[in-house]
Amino acid sequence: MSEEPVRLEPAAEAPLHVVATAGHVDHGKSSLILRLTGIDPDRLAEEKRRGLTIDLGFAWCTLPSGREIGFVDVPGHERFVRNMLAGVGPVRLVLFVVAADEGWKPQSEEHLAIVDVLGADGGVVALTKCDLVDEEAVDLAIEDVRDRLRGTALQDAPIVRCSSQTGEGLDALVEALDAMVEAAADPAEDERPRLFVDRIFTVTGAGTIVTGTLTGGRLRVGQEVDLLPAGGRGRIRGLQTHKRSIQMARPVSRVAANLVGIDREGPGRGDVLGLPGEWRPTRVFEVRLRPVRGLAHPLTTRGAYKIYAGAAERGARIRFYETGELTDPEGCFARIRVSDPLVLDVHDRFVLREAGRRETVAGGVVLDADPPVRPGRAVHRRLDARERAARADLPSLLVSERGAVPASDLAILTGAQVSAIEGAERTGTWWVADRVFDQVRGALHAELAAFHEDHPLDEGLELARARASVVRSLQEAGSPGDVSVADAMLSTLFGSGRVVREGSIVRLASHMASLAGREEEAGRLVRAVAEAEPTPPTVDELTSAGFASDLIEAATRAGMLVRLSRDLVMTPGLVARAEALVRGSGNQGITVSAFREAMGTSRKYAMPLLEHLDQRKVTIRRGDLRFPREPASSG
Structure with missing residues (x-):
């Protein structure tokens, strides 16, 4: 391999990948990246002075296949493991470096443990500094490394002998890297984007810059973004990858985002940049x-x-x-x-x-x-x-676990936007498991049926009571007893045709309140009211006289009585007489006093009668007078 790396142009639509280094301090990770890419990943003055990687470094190159890869170069010293973890954490491809002259060292072991538990999807082992030892020592080092990799995520990784000083083996190393990224799964570009932030800085005239690894989804210039968990919403002014300005960032890649609306104090290493409403800390x-x-x-x-x-x-x-x-x-x-x-x-x-x-x-x-x-x-x-479970199974699994899940939560917790879920039904803004829906539906039907049997003259349950019944059933099914899901389920049940809502009343579609079998009792009730008019008994007085409240309600619904207020009913005949009286006043109108005297009643009864006519728009009030409205209203 020549001294200067060949700068190939990346293939336009080739998948992008990021590779993290790993290995003991001073085993040649940074030198190897410099030789492969022509970019020195040691960017800090102290790193250059001490010859020691302290924080994360970044470089990139285009492989012979046209695939472009970015490198995250991590420190190898034990004191900087936390920095190493920030770099390797979001990355699934590894270039593991072991020096042939020193062999396996403590940080080799810890870095391997880290790579192993992170579940690397692919890896290449570079046995560096082979120019410093003889062939037998190289063979022994390879054998030792292979033994130590056995049973880990890197057990099948190729081991490439090389030297950054002489260039030995670097062509083979590039080929191994190319084969690794070719075998790696293509990045999930259709996922919700998540940029793991590892660097933050301010550029005069530009504002806040965050850099990190974009592991999934796409980011575009002009998009609104949330920075989490630090908080704050901003807009992407510009994007770069590998020092090229781009309009859209694709995974998996190293990305720098210029943000508008988010201050330098806001983000920190470990924050995540994503689209609004798609992530929840x-x-x-x-x-x-x-x-x-x-x-x-x-x-x-x-x-x-x-x-x-x-x-x-x-x-x-x-x-x-x-x-x-x-x-x-x-x-x-x-x-x-x-x-x-x-x-x-x-x-x-x-x-x-x-x-x-x-x-x-x-x-x-x-x-x-x-x-x-x-x-x-x-x-x-x-x-x-x-x-x-596979990721595609998560929506169904989540709804099955919880019984009911808001659609917005489903997207946040599974990353899925779904139009159908096996074993679940969409109702309003909720997904409800079929088993829960069946349980709630059955419980409400049973409660309504029992109510209709006990109260045949009543139209049905008050809506608030029906809602409480659904909430209770949801809780019994182990689901959120949320009023919003109860209302959504009620709306779906009303649409099914088996349960009917009429105003604030809920009933089974098969139920019709009827006076059948109680006609004689209803007749006595109407006579009791008519005989006392124009000063009839109140509802409380009627119930005290033995007339059941459900009978009074049923007679009112049947048109045998007219309810003027919560505690007052009158016969339709008396109401019609009052209407005729007001209409007869014509353009002169009628006062409450004149109306009361003409009806032969007291103010206690006259006012509810007039207010009833006002509500029906039979009359209109102007000052102390009531005038008839046109056209005439019946009833």
């Missing part, structure tokens, strides 16, 4: 947790840990679901609570380090980023199902 989540191989001591619930997810670092406390400590190499289900919110997705991977010992102790995968407040007895079955 969390402080509690459920995981499958696995200890690193060869861990000398168990993980306990009393331990103080640091969690590294994406480019973020947080303090963490763990609750194991199976036991009080973790020793099983297969791991266990656990609940993690973090010191500050994280932006997580199902299937995200993370690393756990013990704060006191400053060593990597475990890693895992997120199974539920927004778990129930109480895990419940079915937690193992629920998490086992989630662990086995």
Whole structure:
């Protein structure tokens, strides 16, 4: 390979990939990246002075196939593992570096543990500094490295002997990198975008710049974006990848975004840039947790840990679901609570380090980023199902778990926009599991049927009571007892034709309130009112006289009586007489006093009569007078 790397033009639509380095300090990671790309990833003055990578460095090149890859060069020193984790966290392809002259070292082991628990999708091992040792030493180093990789995510990774000084093996290394990215899954461009921020700085005249790894979805110039969990909404003024200005950023790539509306103090390493409303930070989540191989001591619930997810670092406390400590190499289900919110997705991977010992102790995968407040007895079955589920199955699984889920939450918690879910029904802004819908529908039908049987003269239940019944049924089904989902389900039930809403009354479609069998009793009621007019008894007086309230309501609905107020009914004949009296006043109108005297009643009855005529728009009030409206109203 020549001294200067060949600068090929990237293929226009070739998938993009990012590769993170890993390996012990001073094993030649940065020198190798410089030789491969022509870009020195050590950007800090202190790094150049000390010859030691302290923070993340970045470079890129185009492979012979036309695929463009970016490199995140990470520090190898133990003191800077937290920086290493910020770089490797969002990346799934690894260039693992081991020096042939020194061989396997402590940070080689820790970096391998980190790569392993993060579940690298592909890797290449570069055995560097081969020019410093003889052929036998190189062969022994390769054999040792292969033994140490066995049983890890890098066990099948090719080991390429090379030297940054002489150029030996660099062509073979490029070929191995090309083969690795060719075998890697194409980035998910249709996902919701998430840019893991690892650098923030301000450029005079431009404003805030954030850089990071875009792992999925696309970002475009002009889009509104949210910075989470720091908070703040801004707009993308400009985008760059590999120092080229672009209109759209594609995954997986290193991206610099120039933001308008977000101050320098807002974002920090570990924040996430995404589209508004698509992500929700969390402080509690459920995981499958696995200890690193060869861990000398168990993980306990009393331990103080640091969690590294994406480019973020947080303090963490763990609750194991199976036991009080973790020793099983297969791991266990656990609940993690973090010191500050994280932006997580199902299937995200993370690393756990013990704060006191400053060593990597475990890693895992997120199974539920927004778990129930109480895990419940079915937690193992629920998490086992989630662990086995593909992403496409998550919407159905989530609705099945919770019974009812807002459509907006479904999109946030699963990243899916769906038009249909097997075993669920969309009602209003909610997705409701069929089993829950069936249970709620059956309970409401049963309650309405029982009410109609006990109160045949009543039209049905008050809407508020029907809503309360649905809320209760939802809670009994283990679903959110939310009024909004209850109203959405009621609307769907009304549309089915089996349940009817009339104003504030809910009834079964098959029910019609009827006086059948009680005609004689209703006749006595009407006579009792008519015989006392124009000063009839109040409703309370009628019920005290033995007339049931449901009979009074039924007679009113049947038109045998007219309700003037909550406590007053009159016969249609008396109401018609009052209407005729007002109409007869013509353009002169009539006062309350004159109306009262003409009707032969008191103000107690005259006012409800006139107000009833006002409400029916038979009359209109002007000052102290009532005038007839035109056209004449019947009834």
